[in-house]
Amino acid sequence: MNVIEATGRWVRFRVEEAGRAGRFLEEAALAFGSVRSWLPNATLQMRRLGVDSLPIGLLIAVFTGIVLALLASYSFTGAVPLYFVGTLVEKTITLELAPVLTGLALAGRVGANIAAELGTMRVTEQVDALETLAYDPDSYLVVPRVVAGTIMFPLIVGVAMIVGLGAGWLASIGLLHLSSDEFLKGARMFFSTFDVEYGLVKAGSFGFAVTLIGCYKGLRARGGAEGVGNAATQAVVYSAVMILVLDAFWAMTWLHGRS
Amino acid sequence: MIKWVDVYKAFGEKKVLDGFTLDVHEGEAVVIIGYSGAGKSVAIKHVVGLLEPDRGTVEVDDNDVPTLPRKELYELRAHIGYVFQFAALFDSMTIGDNVAMGLRKRGEMSESDIAHRVAEALELVDLPDVQHQYPAELSGGMRKRVGIARAVALRPKYILYDEPTTGLDPVTSAVIDELMIRMREKLGVTSVVITHDMRSAYRVGSRIAMLYDGRVRQVGTVEEIQHTKDPIVRQFIEGRATLEGDAASLAAPGPAFESGATARGGGAE
Ligand SMILES: Nc1ncnc2c1ncn2[C@@H]1O[C@H](COP(=O)(O)OP(=O)(O)O)[C@@H](O)[C@H]1O
Ligand SMILES: [Mg+2]
Numbered sequence: 001m002n003v004i005e006a007t008g009r010w011v012r013f014r015v016e017e018a019g020r021a022g023r024f025l026e027e028a029a030l031a032f033g034s035v036r037s038w039l040p041n042a043t044l045q046m047r048r049l050g051v052d053s054l055p056i057g058l059l060i061a062v063f064t065g066i067v068l069a070l071l072a073s074y075s076f077t078g079a080v081p082l083y084f085v086g087t088l089v090e091k092t093i094t095l096e097l098a099p100v101l102t103g104l105a106l107a108g109r110v111g112a113n114i115a116a117e118l119g120t121m122r123v124t125e126q127v128d129a130l131e132t133l134a135y136d137p138d139s140y141l142v143v144p145r146v147v148a149g150t151i152m153f154p155l156i157v158g159v160a161m162i163v164g165l166g167a168g169w170l171a172s173i174g175l176l177h178l179s180s181d182e183f184l185k186g187a188r189m190f191f192s193t194f195d196v197e198y199g200l201v202k203a204g205s206f207g208f209a210v211t212l213i214g215c216y217k218g219l220r221a222r223g224g225a226e227g228v229g230n231a232a233t234q235a236v237v238y239s240a241v242m243i244l245v246l247d248a249f250w251a252m253t254w255l256h257g258r259s
Numbered sequence: 260m261i262k263w264v265d266v267y268k269a270f271g272e273k274k275v276l277d278g279f280t281l282d283v284h285e286g287e288a289v290v291i292i293g294y295s296g297a298g299k300s301v302a303i304k305h306v307v308g309l310l311e312p313d314r315g316t317v318e319v320d321d322n323d324v325p326t327l328p329r330k331e332l333y334e335l336r337a338h339i340g341y342v343f344q345f346a347a348l349f350d351s352m353t354i355g356d357n358v359a360m361g362l363r364k365r366g367e368m369s370e371s372d373i374a375h376r377v378a379e380a381l382e383l384v385d386l387p388d389v390q391h392q393y394p395a396e397l398s399g400g401m402r403k404r405v406g407i408a409r410a411v412a413l414r415p416k417y418i419l420y421d422e423p424t425t426g427l428d429p430v431t432s433a434v435i436d437e438l439m440i441r442m443r444e445k446l447g448v449t450s451v452v453i454t455h456d457m458r459s460a461y462r463v464g465s466r467i468a469m470l471y472d473g474r475v476r477q478v479g480t481v482e483e484i485q486h487t488k489d490p491i492v493r494q495f496i497e498g499r500a501t502l503e504g505d506a507a508s509l510a511a512p513g514p515a516f517e518s519g520a521t522a523r524g525g526g527a528e
Contacts, residue, residue, distance in 0.1 A: 125347035128309050132341040133361040133409075134333045 024216055028146065031139035041144035049110060049145075049152045054159070056109060057102045061160035064097050065089060065167025066175075073176045082178055086186025089168035094195040095255075098160040100247055103206035106153065107239035111214040114145055115235035118218025119228035127219065142215040146208060153207025154200040161199060194258070202250050209246060210239040260284055261306055261417065261451065266315035267473075268301055275301050276312070277473025288443050288450045289478075290464035292457070292495060297470045299453045300344055303419045306451070307339055308332050319417070337365060340410030340418040344425075344453075346402040348394040354381070354405050355390035361413045380412035381405070385434050400427045407435065411442065418442065420452045424459050436462050457496050461485070469495060 031038065072088040118141060121127050127137050165187065172178040214235045221231035261283040268276040275298040283289045291299050304310040305317045308324050317324045322335055348357050358377045362368055368376070381387055384404035394402055403423065410418050420439065424432040436459050442448040454460050460467055461481050468478035469492050477484065477492050487493055490502050 121349075124350075125343050125345065126349055128304075129341070129343060129347040129349070129409075130360075131309060132307050132336055132339065133413075134337045134364050135360070136329075136333065 020220075021216065024219075025212075027138045028142050028212070028215075031136055031143050032147075034139055037136070037139040038143040038147065041140065042147045045144045045148035046152050049148045050156065052113070053102075053106050053109060053152065053156050056105050057156040057160045058163055060101050060105055061093075061098060061164035062167045064093065064101060065164040065169075066171040068092055068097070068164075069168040069171040069176060073172075073178075081186075082176070083182040083186035083189075085172050085176065085178060086169075086183040086188075087190050088186075089172075090165060090187040090191055091195065093164040093168070094161050094199045096199075096247075098164055099157050099199045099203040099206065100243065102157050102160050103153065103203065103210070103243045104240055106156070106206075107210050107243060108236050110149065111210045111235040111239040112232040114211060114214030115218040115221070115232045116228055118215055119221030119231040122219055122221045123224055123227055137219065142212075142219070145215055146211045149207035149211030150204050151207070153210075154203040157203035158196075158200060161196065198250070198255065202247065205246050205250070206243050209242045213239045213242060260318070260320060261449070262316075262318040263302065263305065264316045264318070266302070266305060266312045266317060268298070268305070268310065268312050274473055279315070279470070279474050281468055281475050281478065283449060283451055285449055286443065286447055287465045288439065288452060288463055290452045290454060290460040290467045291470055292454065292460060292467060293470035294495070295455075298473060299470055300421055302470065303341075303421060303451055303453065306417075306419060307336050307341055337361070337413070338416045340413050340415040342403075342406050342410045342418065342420045342423055344421040346394075346399075346406035348402055348405055348409075350394045353391055353393055354386075354397070357394070357405060358409045358412050361409065365413075376412055377408075380408040383411060383438055384408045385431070400431060403427065404431070404435070407438070411438075414446065416449065418448050418450045420450060420454075422453050422455065424454060424456050432456065432459060439463050457498075 068089045069085055072085040073082060076082060076084060118127070121130075121141075127141070130137055130140060169180070169183050169187075172183045173180055217231040217235040217238070221227045263279050263281045266276050266279040267274075268279075279298075279302055281289070281291075281302075291302065293299050301310060305312055306319060306324065308327065311325045319335060319339070322331070324332070324335070327335065348354075349360065352360070355374075355377050358380055359373050362373045362376060377390070378387070381390065384407050386401060386404055386408065389397060389401065389405070394405070397405065403426065407420070407423055410420075418439075423439065424435050427435065439450060439452065440463060443450060452460070452463055454463075464481055466478060466480055467484045469476040469484075471491060477487060477489050479487070484492065484496060487496070493499075494502050
């Protein structure tokens, strides 16, 4: 009896939450229509997001590039020509590691940041104040951040791809005594623009999800500092899970069946 | 005209408004008094659609606020100034930008006219030199006055003041009282004022309503409230610790009401 009751309550809660999230999405989509009301803020948010995220994106890229080069050379041990190091570094960085690792790091950085900022605004009634001054929080707060995330994530990931590849190249020359030509030969051999396209679209979808979840959790924060902390934590957890889900989704729907 | 008709509002199990009915006519200043947590803020949030009633209606100028389409709700909000209990200033913006926010949204005025209006509004609340500071750099009382300036700058038809003088020193309180009176008498602003400060209530109000147990316990002119026979209203306005007890402080009723809230269980219930 109790179990059934508890399950029922849990299901109802989930359904309600889904309904709220749906309405939130719908309103954000509506607000997207009035470009003039969000555009000025979007450029501001893009600058902020870029400045906040670029260092962490570059850091990840450099280390991943080096590690991948070493990993590849270890795995190939003579059986495979060493210039395949270039191939492996190029493929894994552009297709998977640059978008996903950067995305996960930014889920922590950007997602928590947005949830904490909007959460604080919510619990100190700044969001209510915006509404009484006839600003729509969806077009004033949510849409600019989501647009900024969807545009800036791919940009940052694009830079991370180049830097990661560069780090792998330098590591191959410096640590593996591969010649520059060999590395580049490997990298070019199986390169396709699809790799970059795929990685960047994925990054855009991560940016969209991370910022949207951050906004949703932030605006729904309740009850003081603790509520804001919870919102930030939840934003990070949900964003990270969402990134993994989206990663699998793209692999299954877009990557799969191409080869 | 602002009109609450039989409004019910609960948060989960907790009933806050339980048949709240009150009219505010053009040009009036209705003061709402009541214990902390009685639901005064909740009541006025309904006027601008920040909260929706579970039952009952809230009307402003014959618009039914809860059912108003989004666009019209925002239009209505542009005519209502709202002074938040804890100021609710945008802390990422300067004071000047805070006060200018509503004017910029309207988009009817040039930047120089807006600057002029902002300076004027800050002058009215006796804060001429803070335009370029940030909310975090101001004291609580100063922030509160900026909140008032932000509402006043719009020259709205209605202003809702949520405890505009709580926590201010007596002289600043008097300045704010004067401002509220001037807004009404000179500019014809209709206002709703929530306050615990009976001195301010008597000075500012054309009528006073006491919110108690989710509904209006009594509403009347200042005169009528001062001579009320209702023991609960009497206790509140005189700041007594118990229903029958002596007035805690007749001379200075203001601060005594802080203890009124804690005495609630003792006498009123
Ligand atoms: N958004 C909300 N969610 C849940 N409870 C609320 C909310 N707003 C107000 N309350 C509760 O309603 C009651 C009345 O609050 P309020 O109107 O702020 O009182 P006051 O008369 O002091 O202004 C309080 O118990 C408060 O906790
Ligand atoms: Mg209140």
